[in-house]
Amino acid sequence: MSSQLLAGGCAAVRPFGLSLSAAARAALKHQQPCCLWLTGLSGSGKSTLANALEVHLNEQGRHTFVLDGDNLRTGLCNDLGMSDTARKENIRRIGEVARLMVDAGLIVIVSAISPFSVDRATARALFGPGQFFEVYISTPFDVCARRDPKGLYRAALDGRIKAFTGLDSPYEAPLAADCEINTDEVELAAAVEQILAVLFKK
Numbered sequence: 001m002s003s004q005l006l007a008g009g010c011a012a013v014r015p016f017g018l019s020l021s022a023a024a025r026a027a028l029k030h031q032q033p034c035c036l037w038l039t040g041l042s043g044s045g046k047s048t049l050a051n052a053l054e055v056h057l058n059e060q061g062r063h064t065f066v067l068d069g070d071n072l073r074t075g076l077c078n079d080l081g082m083s084d085t086a087r088k089e090n091i092r093r094i095g096e097v098a099r100l101m102v103d104a105g106l107i108v109i110v111s112a113i114s115p116f117s118v119d120r121a122t123a124r125a126l127f128g129p130g131q132f133f134e135v136y137i138s139t140p141f142d143v144c145a146r147r148d149p150k151g152l153y154r155a156a157l158d159g160r161i162k163a164f165t166g167l168d169s170p171y172e173a174p175l176a177a178d179c180e181i182n183t184d185e186v187e188l189a190a191a192v193e194q195i196l197a198v199l200f201k202k
């Protein structure tokens with residue numbers, strides 16, 4: 001068996017072996033693929049940060065992709081609502097897609113509320129050592145509600161939206177994130193630097 005066949009990047013086993021390894025795909029891109037998983041409340045700054053991170057990495061010649069919860073809910077996940085069960089399935093799908101993209105050699109940035117610890121842990125388990133970084137966007141509820149970029153907090157507080165995260169749907173904060181950013185205290189550019197510093201250190 002060739003070394004390319006042996007050099008798999010990820011933890012999960014696939015029933016059918018592919019002839020080209022994840023390591024061979026990554027080598028062509030001259031990068032170490034990984035998944036940066038941004039979790040936090042709605043309005044905490046996940047999408048803004050994910051986009052800034054991607055632009056920054058792209059300018060450095062990195063091959064990237066952003067998987068944004070809001071965007072994926074218009075296509076791949078457009079059959080899912082906001083119940084606990086639907087959110088679990090949403091995160092399962094996003095994790096699987098992220099893993100495939102990492103196998104393809106990309107640096108993947110996920111921005112999704114991903115409110116449940118167990119689902120984030122399940123996503124992490126799809127990846128190999130040093131391939132998954134949990135970034136907790138810890139901007140407090142009151143700040144997110146004040147920003148209210150889409151008017152969702154107003155709607156939720158008025159009772160027009162049910163099962164809203166942080167209100168009548170839970171958010172389980174990470175206890176041991178690889179990186180934590182409160183965007184009420186850290187400017188966007190500084191937040192990008194902090195996250196990339198953690199990434200490149202590890």
Ligand SMILES: Nc1ncnc2c1ncn2[C@@H]1O[C@H](COP(=O)(O)OS(=O)(=O)O)[C@@H](OP(=O)(O)O)[C@H]1O
Pocket residue numbers: 041042043046047068069070073082086087088090091111112113114115150152161162163164165169
């Ligand atoms: N009830 C309720 N609670 C929270 N968010 C809501 C809700 N209804 C709609 N939205 C919009 O859906 C976006 C969250 O989608 P996600 O896929 O990231 O959610 S989850 O990870 O499955 O919990 C979220 O996007 P972000 O604001 O970017 O987080 C909202 O725009």
Ligand SMILES: Nc1ncnc2c1ncn2[C@@H]1O[C@H](COP(=O)(O)OP(=O)(O)O)[C@@H](O)[C@H]1O
Pocket residue numbers: 040041042043044045046047048049111147149183184186187188191
């Ligand atoms: N340092 C910061 N980092 C990210 N977003 C910030 C920051 N300061 C203010 N904001 C604002 O907060 C809002 C965050 O919205 P968004 O990125 O869509 O959050 P989320 O994806 O978590 O729902 C935007 O209006 C953004 O301009």
